[in-house]
Amino acid sequence: MKILLVEDDRRASEYLAKGLRELGHVIEQVFDGDGGLKAAETGSYDVLILDRMLPRLDGLEIVKRLRATGSGVPILILSALDEVDERIQGLRAGGDDYLAKPYHLEELAARLDALARRQRESGSISKLLIADLELDARARRVTRAGRKIDLTAREFQLLEFLMRHAGQVVTRTMILEGVWDYHFDPKTNVIDVHISRLRQAIDKGFERQLLHTVRGAGYTLTEDA
């Protein structure tokens, strides 16, 4: 996808751009706020990466101005200010996601993917389908090959989250934030255990496995693996 990266830390910007290019994205780099806003207004991008604190024009201000002109481009805010409350500010200003420095490239890539995808598909679809696994968000019902699967409320939420990101890599942090709204590291491998329970529920006894572990990144729910 085509990404606008507004980041004043040149070296950080270089490493990030290089990493993202290697993943097959097209990156345009701008190093200050003014230029960032101009580029965002004139160019066409799948997603914007904005540093939170930029010379001349603050990252949050760019988000606000873009949103004020009706732009719906997905925006990921990068910040060295990582507190829950800063994060809330960023999202309130109109950002779609917020990632703290230092970040993992895999984490950032996964989040960009999720953002771009969300733009294309509406999140309001209530019936989600992947292979023979079906989830009805309204009826709160899950079936695999027509057979009903009983899940706890959290397991259901977790599966719904994974299905809405089907085919994408979701990181542990994304799951932690998206399903539990926790913004801290639970230290133990709690997410892994939750995933393995869900896997037991939806994949056990089926030849085709849907829930996969992506080494060094997270998990993905997909039928082609």
Place this chain on the structure above:
Amino acid sequence: MLLAVAMVAVLGGVYFVTSRIIATEGDQLIALEAQGLAEDYRDRDLDAFVTAIADRAEDPWVRGGVYELRGPRGDFLAGNVVVLPELAVQPGGWAEFEVAVTRGDANASRRIRARVVELGGGFRLLVGHDVQDRGAFRAVMLRSIAWAVVVTVLFGLFSGWWLGRRIARAAHAIGDSAGRIASGSLGERLALTGSGDEIDTLVSRFNDLLARVESLTTTLRAVLDSTAHDLRGHLNRIRGAAQDARRTAVDPEQAAATEAVLAEIDRLGTTLQGLLRIALAESGTAPLEDVNLSAVATELADFYQPVAEPGQLTVAIEPGLVVRGHRQLLAQALANLLDNALKYGRGTPILVTVRRDAGLARLEVRDAGPGIPVEYRELATQRFRRLPGSSGLPGSGLGLSLVAAVARLHQARLEMSDAGPGLRVVLGIPLTRAASA
């Protein structure tokens, strides 16, 4: 009260001394007159002496003198009272008696104090003075003193009550503000009454102190933020470089080395993050809102449930306990406690309880593991401190420090005790007014 006691003592003293002086002086006057008359008796002939006594006795109530002269056989010779035969007083002794007096239409009884002297040759003379006024004076004085005491006590009580109320009000205001400030509203100031009294001085000093605390905290927070920002930026660049190096590494040894560097950077990042969270909680600048502690605890226990052995983690949570707090920090503190219980409890049963306890939401996490010896409990909440024997287990040494900082942010006490066996950690967080009602 002390004032009243002191007053009674002083006035009592005055009363005692004054009545003593009056009594002594009066008695001296009588004694002098009696002595003078006794000398007259010796110097003059008897008839002249009797006439002189009769003269003195003629208008007794003008000078207030009382006289009675009796001959050797007890016969009445002169005087204005008739009391001597009934008085059982030795010569030279003192007597007190009542005498009925008619003045106009009024019949009154006067108190007399008198001395009886032996004149020689069997003659006896009584010389007395009206001391009715002495008693009256004493009564007036007593009454005045009583009134003075009553008024003083009443005034003392009133001013004490009034002053007490003023001080209590000021103390309440200061206490309330201190509470709000402790939970983060550093902009808080106390209102001056404008009276310029001691309480106003105190309040204005208190406000100066607050301004100083606020400016220090703001500076500290700014330094913290900019340092954190800077460090994170550096760490991010280093991570970018390391990640780049790993991707391009062809030599497996090089790849392994950069992998190790990345792991260290991540550990450093986690530690920095942990320290900053603690600093945030301790700065008291984290925004607070109403948080359903029961729900947070239920969710968190549910979150950790799959990591525990079946049946190991049980909860007893009273629903709907709302506290003024920071949801993320509370959840993280509880997560640290659960993580510790799972890690150090070594598979023993873990119980999470939340219940109402005298205006507090009492959150308790207990395990039945080896616990923390008393001498290490205080140490355990300090940064980077890990207990002996835990070096083999993963951990940063920041878990309980964060719990302690979050406790302070919520004006809660963190208590660690022996669960016999195991560790019991208790946080008592004040309920919101609505929740405690």
